[in-house]
Amino acid sequence: MAPRQSTPPAVLACGEIRTCLLPTRQALDIRAAAQLLGLRADERVLLSERPNLYARSPDTLTGIDCPLPSSNGARIRAVGTVAARAALTEGRVLQASAYFRLPATGPDQRRPWGEYLVRPGVVEPLGKLPHEAVAQGVLGGGRHGDLDVGLIADGLLTRLLRHPLLDQRPPFRSRPTRLRWAALPAAPDEGPSIERFTLAEDQLRTVRLRVPEGTPAADLAALCDDLALHDWLLTTVVRMLDGIRLGTAAAQDADAVVRALRPAVDHLLHLWMPRARVTKDLAPLWDPLEERPGFTRQWQALVQRIRDQLTLHAIPSARREVEPAS
Known part of the structure; x- marks a missing residue:
């Protein structure tokens, strides 16, 4: 041979x-x-x-x-x-x-x-x-x-x-x-x-x-790990919001919204860090994804929506707490 x-x-x-x-x-x-x-x-x-x-x-x-x-x-x-x-x-x-x-x-x-x-x-x-x-x-x-x-x-x-x-x-x-x-x-x-x-x-x-x-190849794998991580985060948070009865006034509905959205705040929102472990040569590959479809833009919109919903559902509870007893 x-x-x-x-x-x-x-x-x-x-x-x-x-x-x-x-x-x-x-x-x-x-x-x-x-x-x-x-x-x-x-x-x-x-x-x-x-x-x-x-x-x-x-x-x-x-x-x-x-x-x-x-x-x-x-x-x-x-x-x-x-x-x-x-x-x-x-x-x-x-x-x-x-x-x-x-x-x-x-x-x-x-x-x-x-x-x-x-x-x-x-x-x-x-x-x-x-x-x-x-x-x-x-x-x-x-x-x-x-x-x-x-x-x-x-x-x-x-x-x-x-x-x-x-x-x-x-x-x-x-x-x-x-x-x-x-x-x-x-x-x-x-x-x-x-x-x-x-x-x-x-x-x-x-x-x-x-x-x-x-x-x-290891650098390419790290880049794709990073893409996969952030795609999973986006996908998971979108599903959390999907199907929730937003805008309802019933107390039980408000409690359900808070219960559904709280895990995102506790476990996911702080994980968004694109390119954190991507090599300098490959980091620019994130740029087209930020332009279209706009990963970070969509993430920021989702985060703001979650925070707005939690704030809105906290307001009635706060008002009830400060109302004087009749």
């Missing part, structure tokens, strides 16, 4: 993120977060207290040998490892993500596993990679038996949600979301850009990116 050559530069990076509310009554402190995310005994959990409480697990690797999804039906066998990790923000929002990168070409036949393990998070095709077709296939979900990076993320999330630290008593009801992403090469001398951000059915979001050659 020919000696191993260096891995060619990546022409595609892909991943998927699961985001959900941590099922516990009280948010975890930083020590408990480290215990929850201690996936490997040989590597420590990354902990940060600025600008907010944040914990991220070390990467774990999953070996794969299967076809890649592709939009043109081509069967491209690939071998390598998918990296997966989990993060907890303010002890309250849990994310599990899995990602990998692909070079333009790979060996004609499979190598020994040891040669793949020394390249964590790299999946090599056997032969040439049709990267545009594979990117579309990844974002579209692929066929049964193709590499499904979302299943790896979901497996990690399921493992964490069974941790004995969690009492399975979340402070409010919410739904998890999924964000699937693919990053293709940008044109020479062009910076990173978001080609498309899509809200699909079944809580799925897809992001198609263009990035300069050499952009680390």
